Amino acid sequence: MVLKIYFPQCCNRADSGLMVGRWIAGHDSAVVLAVIHYPFIPGQVKRYIQQIQAQSGVELSVLGSWSLPKEGQEGMESFLRDLSTIFPQERWLQINREFGKTGFTCEVLTQDQNGGTTQQEAKKKKKMVEEGDGEAVGDGEEEGEEEKVIFVHYEQKKVMLSQLHPIENGVPDPKADPPSELRQMFRMVANSQPLFFLDKYDDGPLKTTHWQSEGREGSIIVELLKQASAPLCLLISWLLSIWTCFCNIRIFSLYPLRFLSTKLSTCIQLSYRTEHMRTLSSAKPAAGHTQFMRKANILVSLLVDVALGLLLMSWLYRDNHITMLANALVPAADHIAKELDELLQWLMGAPAGLKMNRALDQVLGRFFLYHIHLWISYIHLMSPFIEGILWYGGLSACLGLTFALSLLSDMVALLTFHIYCFYVYGARLYCLKIYSLSSLWRLFRGKKWNVLRQRVDSCSYDLDQLFIGTLLFTILLFLLPTTALYYLVFTLLRLVVVLFQGVLHLSVDFINSFPLFAVGLRIFRSFRLAEGVKFRVLCEEPGTALHLMMEINPLKYGTVVQTYRTPTYSCYPKDSWTALVKKLFVGELIYPWRHKTTKTD
C-alpha cells in the first residue's frame, strides 16, 4: 500500500520541528498542516493542539518530525526518535530534507499493539548505512515489505480558499459513499483556520510555519467594507420595512390595482429587486459557499445595473435628447396609423386577388378603422405631455437599467394596446367561427359531441335541425376566408409586438440573473472555484520518493454560469412550437411569454 503525504509548499524550507496535521480516515494518507519549531515544551504543544481542536472542530494530531538541518546541526537522529515516544501515535513519520537536494526522505515508525515500536525501514536503514549517503529509498524497490511513499505538494492558501464542485452541502446522505479523499483533504485544510493565526514571529510559546507565517495577509479595502457593511445593512433593512408598509396599504390590494401590478413588468421587477435587497440586508453573515456567492452575485448585478442606468441617464439628459425623442414619437405614431389605414383599405378591397365577402368585409374594416381613428386622436391629445412623461420616466433609470427597460416594455404595451384589441377581436371571431364550423360539420355527418363521455357519438337529428344546421354551415364556411384573413393579419402584427417585448424581457432577465461576480472570480482568482485537481511530476532525483505537485483545475465557464445563475422569474416560452402553431390555427388567444412568479401561479 502506498502512503500519501500531502505537504504544504510553504513548509518546504521551514526549520526543523514537529509536523502537525491529520490522517485521512479510510485512505492511507496524511495531511500536514503546519510545522512547530524547536524549541518547544511538549506539554504546551499538546495543550495548543487541544485548544485548536476545540476551536475548529478538526481533529489534529502530531504526525511526526520534520528535519531540515542547517550547518552545524547534525546528529538529530536519536533525538527525533525519542520524540515519537513523547507523542504516542500509531504511525510516526520522520521526514528529512537536506539543503541542496530537492528530494525528501521519509521513514515510518509503526507502533503495534504491544507498545513496541517497529521501524518499517529497518532494512533500508541498514542499506542506508551501507551505502554511506543520507538518501533512504522511499519508493518501492525490492526487499520485502517496504512502504512506498508519495509526497503530494500543495499550495496551502489556494487549497484553503477553494471550493470543490459539485458542491456538497449539509448533512451527507448516509447511503451515499463517504466523501472522496480529495474532498476530505480540502475540507480539512479549509476548516483549520484557527491553526493559521499564530506565526513564527508572534510572541507565543510556540512558533509555527504555515502559509501565513510570513505575515498575515489582508486587504484594507475589504476590512473597511466589512466594517461599513453592518450599519449599511441596518439602513437598508429600515428603508425596506418602510417600503413594505407602504406597499401593504389597503388601497393597493383592491382588485384592479392588484391585477394591474401583476401584469406590468415594472411592478414585477420592483418586487423582484425588493426581494434581492432583503437577501442582501439580512444581518447574519452568509452561511456556506453557495449563500455567499448568491449574495455577492446579487450585489454585483445590482451595482452594474445601477451603473448602466446612470450611463443611460447621462446620455438621455444631455443635448436635448429627450425633446428629440418626444418630437420623433408623434410622427412615428402617425406613420404607423397611416400604414394600418392603408392595410385595412387593402383588406377591404381585393387583397392578393382574393374575393372577400363584401358586407362582412366592410363591417370589419370600418370597425377597425374607427378604432384607429380613436387611437390617433388619443395620441394627439397626449402629445404635449409626452415630453414630460419621458423626462420623469427617464428618472427611473437611476434605479437601474432593468427598470428603464421594463418601463419601456410597459409603454410599448400601452401604446400598442389597439393592436392587442384588434388581435383579440379577430381571434375571438375566428375561434367562434371555427368551433361552430366543427360542430356543424359533425351535424352534417350525423354525429354529436358527447360532453359526458368526452367523445364523438352518432346522433339522429330531426329534419328541421338538419336543415338549419346545413344552412348555417354553408354560410359560415363561405364567410371563413374573410375572417381568416383579418385574423392572420392582426395575429402577425401582435406577434411582432410580442417579439419586441420578449427581447426586452430577455435582456432584463439576463441582467438580473447573470452571475457576474462568479465569472469575475473565475477570471481573476481561478483557484477559488475548483472542478478538480491536476498533478505534475516534479523533477525527481533517482532513488528518492515520488514528488507530485497538486494544482487546482479551475471550473469551466459554462459550468460557472450554470451553477451560479440567480434564479429569476425567467421569461421563457410557455408552449412548444407545435402547441403554439396549433393554438394559432384554432384561434385560441396566445400569451407566448410566461413569467414564473414566486407566488402560486
Add this chain to the structure above:
Amino acid sequence: MEDEAFTDISGKAISLDCHSHSGFCREFTVSSPKVSVGKVMVYTCCVWLLAYTVFFFTQNTAVLSSAILITLVGMMFHIHFVKVDHESLLVIGSLGIQVSSCYASGRETTTFIEMSKIKDIVINEAIYMHQIIYYLCVLLKDPAEPKAVSSVVPLFQSSKPRLNCLVKVYKSCQEILSKC
C-alpha cells in the same frame, strides 16, 4: 523512452512516449502529427483567390478585408480549439489517473479521476462509421452499485492510435493497477 512506428486509424504516423517516473507512476504521451505548412498555404491561397475574384466583380474592398479576417480568425480557432498536439495519460498508483490534451496553441485541458472511482482500464471495440476500431477507456464505478459500471471515459480520442499502441499502454497500466 521508446519510439516505434505507430499509426492512427487513418494511417497517419503518431508517436508514443512511455516515461516511468517511479515503480507505480507512469506517463504515456501520444503525439499527433503537427499542422502542415503546405496545407495552411493551400487553404489561405484558395480563400484569398476567391476573395480577389469576388472583388474583381464587385469592386468592394470590404470583401478583401473580410477574407483576411476570416482566414486569421479561422486559423486561430483551429489551433486553439481543434488541433490537438499531444495527449497524455498519467497513472499514479493508489492516487488516480490523469488525462490531459494539449492543443497546438499550448492550451491544456486536464481531468483527474480518483482511484476510488475507477473500476478498470480496458480496450473496447466500437463501430465508427464504416470501420470497427479499438479504443482504450476507463470504466468508472457506480456509487450505488459497486459491481456496475456507471460511465466510460475514452482515452486518446483525438489521436486514435491503433491496437499495437493501445496494447502497450494497456499492459503498462494494468501492471500498476494490479499492484495497488
